[in-house]
Amino acid sequence: MTTNVGLRKGERVPRRSLRLATTVVEDLIDAVVSGRLPVGEALPGEQALCDEFGVSRIVIREALQSLQQRGLVIIRQGHGTVVAPATQWNPMDDDVLDARIRHxxxxxxxxxxxxxxxxxxxxxxxxxxxxxxxxxxxxxxxxxxxxxxxxxxxxxxxxxxxxxxxxxxxxxxxxxxxxxxxxxxxxxxxxxxxxxxxxxxxxxxxxxxxxxxxxxxxxxxxxxxxxxxxxxxxxxxxxxxxxxxx
Missing domain, CATH: 1.20.120.530 (GntR ligand-binding domain-like)
Incomplete structure (x- = not known):
């Protein structure tokens, strides 16, 4: 059964693999910066995110790595991924800055x-x-x-x-x-x-x-x-x- 975790800004449309990864990153950034995924909260598991975005585990893992590089999440092997404090976010990242301005x-x-x-x-x-x-x-x-x-x-x-x-x-x-x-x-x-x-x-x-x-x-x-x-x-x-x- 598909679990809708409510992170998407709009309906999913088919895209090429690279574009899918970019879309997942953009939507997760928006979810974190907007507070829909609050600081300290654990993100849904990989399978739930796969179901939500309609992508493979490889795409989800790449997206989470991208968020970690931006300072938005902390990935703990075996313990899941949690939203990092805002003080750790990269304020110079274009996508993070645009999301912060948007909200x-x-x-x-x-x-x-x-x-x-x-x-x-x-x-x-x-x-x-x-x-x-x-x-x-x-x-x-x-x-x-x-x-x-x-x-x-x-x-x-x-x-x-x-x-x-x-x-x-x-x-x-x-x-x-x-x-x-x-x-x-x-x-x-x-x-x-x-x-x-x-x-x-x-x-x-x-x-x-x-x-x-x-x-x-x-x-x-x-x-x-x-x-x-x-x-x-x-x-x-x-x-x-x-x-x-x-």
């Missing part, structure tokens, strides 16, 4: 991501102000002008916003920091709680003030002003989003 009703995870973004982008903006050449600094002005022309077009403005922030990060010359900032921001933007509703023209004009201040500080070669302007800009935008959705 972030309190906005705690997104707020933490914003604070990381502030620390990283503020510092890189300061580095950009100290390293940029005159030609590079001048290159920000066309972006500022494009942003100003797009305040009545939210979709275009948000695309240009990404372009502007990436340009600032590129000026820092720190490709590792640039990649990390882009990754974190990408995860956050995938959440409607982070993106919020379509910004108003007034909100975009407020954001434009922040962009202009950042560009001006970098053009002036003033690291402290660039750091402060980036910090104010990101925190102000997050404050507006959280207060417009609650």
């Amino acid at each position: 972030d009703d309190s906005l705690t995870v997104l707020t933490d991501l914003v604070h990381v973004r502030v620390a990283l982008e503020s510092e890189l903006a300061a580095v950009a102000a100290s390293r940029r050449t005159d030609e590079q600094a001048a290159g920000l002005q066309p972006l500022i002008e494009e942003l100003g022309e797009a305040v009545d077009d939210p979709g275009r403005y948000l695309d240009l916003d990404l372009k502007f922030h990436d340009a600032v990060l590129a000026l820092s010359g720190n490709d590792i920091g640039r990649a990390i900032a882009a990754s974190f921001h990408g995860h956050a933007r995938s959440s409607s709680r982070y993106s919020g509703s379509t910004p108003t023209t007034e909100q975009l004009r407020h954001a434009q003030t922040g962009h202009s201040a950042i560009a001006a500080a970098i053009e002036a070669g003033d690291p402290e002003a660039a750091r402060a302007a980036m910090r104010t800009h990101i925190l102000s935008a997050w404050h507006i989003k959280t207060h417009s959705t609650h």
